[in-house]
Amino acid sequence: MRTVSAAETAPTTYPWAIHAEGLRVRAGRHLAVDGLDLALGAGVHGLLGPNGAGKTTLMRALATVLKPAGGRLALLGESVDSRADLRRVRRGLGYLPQQFGFYPRFTVREFVEYMAWLKEMPKTAVPGAAQRAIERVGLTAKADARMKALSGGMLRRAGIAQAIVNDPQVLLVDEPTVGLDPEQRLDFRELLRDVGVDSCVLVSTHLVEDVVAACTDVVMVNEGRLVYQGTPDDLVAQGSEGDPGDSPAERGYSALLRRHRAVTGR
Amino acid sequence: MTTHISPAMIARYADRGSDLDEVTVWSIEVHLEDCADCRALVAAGTTGDTGALLARIAAGVDEAIAAGPVPAPRRRWSAVPNRWLVWHLVPWLSMTVAVLGCAVLLQAVQPSLPSLVALLAPVAPLPGVAIAWSRRTDPAWELIASTPAAGLAILLRRTAAVLTVVVPALAVASSRTGVSLALTLLPCLAFTAATIALGAYIGVRLAAVGLGIAWALAVVLPAVLTAELPAVLQPGSSLAWALLTLLLAGVAATQSDNFRRLSSHH
Numbered sequence: 001m002r003t004v005s006a007a008e009t010a011p012t013t014y015p016w017a018i019h020a021e022g023l024r025v026r027a028g029r030h031l032a033v034d035g036l037d038l039a040l041g042a043g044v045h046g047l048l049g050p051n052g053a054g055k056t057t058l059m060r061a062l063a064t065v066l067k068p069a070g071g072r073l074a075l076l077g078e079s080v081d082s083r084a085d086l087r088r089v090r091r092g093l094g095y096l097p098q099q100f101g102f103y104p105r106f107t108v109r110e111f112v113e114y115m116a117w118l119k120e121m122p123k124t125a126v127p128g129a130a131q132r133a134i135e136r137v138g139l140t141a142k143a144d145a146r147m148k149a150l151s152g153g154m155l156r157r158a159g160i161a162q163a164i165v166n167d168p169q170v171l172l173v174d175e176p177t178v179g180l181d182p183e184q185r186l187d188f189r190e191l192l193r194d195v196g197v198d199s200c201v202l203v204s205t206h207l208v209e210d211v212v213a214a215c216t217d218v219v220m221v222n223e224g225r226l227v228y229q230g231t232p233d234d235l236v237a238q239g240s241e242g243d244p245g246d247s248p249a250e251r252g253y254s255a256l257l258r259r260h261r262a263v264t265g266r
Numbered sequence: 267m268t269t270h271i272s273p274a275m276i277a278r279y280a281d282r283g284s285d286l287d288e289v290t291v292w293s294i295e296v297h298l299e300d301c302a303d304c305r306a307l308v309a310a311g312t313t314g315d316t317g318a319l320l321a322r323i324a325a326g327v328d329e330a331i332a333a334g335p336v337p338a339p340r341r342r343w344s345a346v347p348n349r350w351l352v353w354h355l356v357p358w359l360s361m362t363v364a365v366l367g368c369a370v371l372l373q374a375v376q377p378s379l380p381s382l383v384a385l386l387a388p389v390a391p392l393p394g395v396a397i398a399w400s401r402r403t404d405p406a407w408e409l410i411a412s413t414p415a416a417g418l419a420i421l422l423r424r425t426a427a428v429l430t431v432v433v434p435a436l437a438v439a440s441s442r443t444g445v446s447l448a449l450t451l452l453p454c455l456a457f458t459a460a461t462i463a464l465g466a467y468i469g470v471r472l473a474a475v476g477l478g479i480a481w482a483l484a485v486v487l488p489a490v491l492t493a494e495l496p497a498v499l500q501p502g503s504s505l506a507w508a509l510l511t512l513l514l515a516g517v518a519a520t521q522s523d524n525f526r527r528l529s530s531h532h
Contacts, residue, residue: 063412086526090414101405105353117349118413118420162409 014077016041017170017200018062022071024224025054025061031069032057034224044196046211046232047204047219048253054224055204056098059174062202063095076169091120094168096159098175098204104148108139108158111147115162133165134158136191138184152179160188164195171201177210189214212236212249220256227260271297271304280311350427354403358393359431366390366439373443380495383439385486388453389478390436394428395461396474399525418462418522421470425458449499452507457481459514466521 018040025033032054049055060066061073064086073080075089102111112130121129134143137157142150150158156179163171173192177185192214195201202219205211211218212232220228220235228235232249239251243258271279271294278284279294286294298305312320369382399421401407410416433451440450457477464473489496497503 060408065408065411087414090412090416093412095409095412097408100409101407102409103353103406114349115409115413118410118415120414 012077014074015039016074017076018202019074020062020071021073023058023061023068023073024070025057025066026069027054027057027066032224033061035071036221036224036226038219038226038229040200040202040217040219042196042198042200043216044192044201044203044214045217045219046215047202047221048206048208048211049221049227050257053221055221056174057224058221059095059172059202059204060097062170063093063097063172064090065095087120091166092169094163094166094171096163096173096176100159102147102155102158104146106147107144108134108147108150108161109143111158112161112165116165119166121166129165129167130161133161136164137161138187153181153184156180157184157188160191164191167199168195169199171195171199172204173201174204175206176203177205177207185210208249208253209247220253222257222260223264228256270301273307276304276307277311280308280316281313350423352398352404352424352427354405355394355397355424355428358397359428362390362393362432363435366435370439370442378493380489380493381443381445381499383436383443384445384449384495384499385489387436387440387450388457389481391425391428391432391454391458392461392474392478394432395425395458396471398424398428398470399465400469400471402471417525418518421462421465421525425462429455429458446501446504448504449501449507452504452511453499456507456511456514459511459518463514463518463521466518466524 016039018038020036020038023033023036023038024031034054036054036058047055047058057066061068062075064075064080068081076092078089080086080089106114109130112133113126116126116130131143134140137160139154139157139161142154147155147158156176160173160176163173177188180188189210192201192203196216203210203215212235215232218228218230218232218235219226228238235252235256236248237252239245239248239253239255241251243251243255245251245254275290275294278286279291298308366383366386369386373379373382397403401411404410410420432454436450436454437447439445440447461470461473461477464477465471467473468476485496485498
């Protein structure tokens with residue numbers, strides 16, 4: 001339980017938490033995101049796409065780590081182009097990269113508190129927020145264990161804890177369920193739904209099942225472009241019995257991808 | 267901030283059996299959240315059984331707290347070194363100190379050589395500074411790059427941590443070998459500032475490597491070959507070094523925007 005500040009209940013002045021128009025981002029020399037249009041509001045959005053579709057590059061650009069090479073990108077109503085001051089936007093961001101590095105000597109609590117400090121949270125709020133984030137991912141018993149002593153799934157959960165420690169308005173998680181056991185995945189979906197009630201959550205994943213179960217919205221990209229945006233039910237409806245896949249959602253996914261490839265000729 | 271509530275209203279609010287409408291209750295409660303004086307009036311206006319109810323709740327809360335887990339002990343100082351010093355810097359700093367120690371020893375053995383401490387002083391902080399802000403060596407770079415604190419502030423903090431080790435080591439080395447203190451420390455600071463200023467354009471790591479090589483080729487090599495202290499390190503040059511340090515620090519400060527992102531070529 002915590003006090004809700006007036007700033008949190010104030011109405012937003014922007015239509016979309018994430019708004020990209022013709023966004024282009026380079027990964028090295030290669031243009032990994034090429035003319036992507038995307039508008040996302042509150043809710044849990046699942047980002048699907050084959051390997052090399054530009055999901056991770058897109059996530060990095062949305063996390064303001066990479067500078068867009070072209071197009072327009074606005075987060076929380078503020079433009080994040082090359083000369084913009086990113087501090088205000090970044091305070092409202094939570095980001096879990098695909099491979100997240102950490103300092104092995106830190107305990108889980110130190111790690112989450114350090115990240116909270118880097119996110120410029122008020123000094124007095126840091127210990128409480130860190131404890132709450134650790135509890136939400138179910139790592140309370142391991143809070144004072146060193147990071148190097150954690151298993152892969154626990155590390156992943158520590159990463160999720162640092163992402164949600166500042167109650168972000170935009171939460172970006174890249175392949176979050178890798179290394180989690182089935183029960184932890186259920187808990188994690190619950191957490192995403194919880195955060196997605198009033199924040200914009202974007203989950204990049206390969207697991208179509210995760211998207212159908214936890215997301216209110218599906219975003220599909222291929223070759224750096226938007227292929228499809230709709231509800232999970234719509235995704236299921238796209239597939240027919242003849243399409244490859246073991247579940248209705250997988251059939252919908254492969255049907256969409258095939259259709260897109262046939263249209264673009266790649 | 268709302269205006270204070272009349273005592274009559276407070277009395278009606280404190281009386282549980284009163285007939286205040288919801289909207290009035292809300293506005294009173296909004297005011298009470300911010301106003302300690304009016305809260306005190308409410309507390310004074312409560313009746314006997316309200317007091318008994320509050321006492322019962324307080325006792326219940328105390329009991330639940332006593333039965334729950336012990337709060338984590340407050341660690342006042344443990345977070346401070348984490349914020350200043352990055353542990354992956356430690357091996358590089360110990361190497362720098364060891365090299366300076368070797369320079370002192372060499373000079374004691376071979377007094378005919380030009381002062382190695384003076385020749386090494388400008389490049390002594392460079393390995394540490396290069397490591398402090400580089401995506402190859404900082405395991406958590408992607409996490410840190412998406413936080414509002416990322417940028418020149420964190421780089422300067424880490425540089426300061428490097429200098430607190432290197433500067434005393436240089437001071438000791440210069441007093442041991444009889445080199446002027448100003449001509450040891452000022453070039454050291456000038457090169458640190460130059461690395462940061464140049465790093466805004468080409469990345470800190472590349473800047474440190476480039477400056478180190480340039481210094482070695484232009485000054486150290488001729489000095490060792492001719493066995494004479496070069497002109498740039500003669501006693502009269504300390505004013506020039508001081509001015510150069512100030513100038514480069516100014517350039518670095520104006521380029522702080524360039525450190526906001528770890529863009530792909532940094």
